[in-house]
Amino acid sequence: MITEKDVEFYKENGYLLVRGVFNPQEVEEMREAVDAIIQRAAQTKLDSNDAWQGDFLPKEELKKLVLKGFHDVHYHDAAFTRAIVHPNMKAVLTRIIGPNVQLHHSKMLVKPPENGAAFPMHQDYPYFPHENHSMLAASVHLDRADEENGCLRVIPGSHRQGELPHVGSYYLNHKEYPITDGIPCVAEAGDVLFFNYLTIHGSESNKSSRTRRNILFQCRDASDYPTVNTHFDWGMGLMIAGHNPDFTKVKPEFKIV
Numbered sequence: 001m002i003t004e005k006d007v008e009f010y011k012e013n014g015y016l017l018v019r020g021v022f023n024p025q026e027v028e029e030m031r032e033a034v035d036a037i038i039q040r041a042a043q044t045k046l047d048s049n050d051a052w053q054g055d056f057l058p059k060e061e062l063k064k065l066v067l068k069g070f071h072d073v074h075y076h077d078a079a080f081t082r083a084i085v086h087p088n089m090k091a092v093l094t095r096i097i098g099p100n101v102q103l104h105h106s107k108m109l110v111k112p113p114e115n116g117a118a119f120p121m122h123q124d125y126p127y128f129p130h131e132n133h134s135m136l137a138a139s140v141h142l143d144r145a146d147e148e149n150g151c152l153r154v155i156p157g158s159h160r161q162g163e164l165p166h167v168g169s170y171y172l173n174h175k176e177y178p179i180t181d182g183i184p185c186v187a188e189a190g191d192v193l194f195f196n197y198l199t200i201h202g203s204e205s206n207k208s209s210r211t212r213r214n215i216l217f218q219c220r221d222a223s224d225y226p227t228v229n230t231h232f233d234w235g236m237g238l239m240i241a242g243h244n245p246d247f248t249k250v251k252p253e254f255k256i257v
């Protein structure tokens with residue numbers, strides 16, 4: 001699915017956009033699953049708007065923004081379990097992480113038309129720090145994403161700066177790192193953007209008349225252990241490829257709190 005040059009590009013730049021990982025039928029299956037999750041959530045008290053708050057946009061503008069951002073979608077629909085173990089996903093993940101790939105968590109990010117929420121620039125590292133920084137996000141596009149509907153933006157090579165100080169609710173100072181500093185990763189439905197958890201990324205709001213739906217899988221090398229007891233969940237640790245080399249560390253010492 002990818003070449004040695006792609007692997008080098010990922011190492012150098014901290015991200016890689018891979019085209020056509022999922023076919024239209026597989027994308028449609030995930031879209032239907034996302035829509036059904038939104039409907040089921042709407043019937044409960046747990047439905048929420050997960051738009052990021054903070055000082056990176058004027059308060060009035062932030063108030064209007066909407067995001068359906070539910071975590072662990074593979075607990076809700078098997079379409080996402082099939083997606084993460086898809087041969088094309090495994091082919092890319094094993095080249096850029098290594099032979100033993102483990103799922104950390106998944107989530108859906110649905111930015112509705114006109115007012116889909118923005119993401120200030122940040123690294124994912126502070127949310128779930130690990131020893132060896134193998135963790136990456138694989139963001140599966142279920143719609144075309146471009147500048148109008150708030151596609152992902154990355155700062156190439158920024159992962160090489162290591163851990164940066166985050167402010168407030170864990171994002172980078174927006175004056176130093178405006179969202180527009182990131183290069184837009186324009187993608188089609190079925191494409192997947194892989195980016196390391198140290199790569200600075202974010203996205204503008206969706207100002208178009210089109211929805212932007214993405215499924216994000218965070219994956220790591222099975223021997224890359226968390227350094228902090230945070231972001232733990234009962235399904236984490238599913239092996240996507242290879243095996244867990246250390247029998248004694250299959251269940252982490254950390255606990256869900």
Ligand SMILES: O=C(O)CCC(=O)C(=O)O
Binds near residue numbers: 124152202216
């Ligand atoms: O999908 C996006 O627009 C941004 C997602 C993101 O930054 C994240 O989940 O950490």
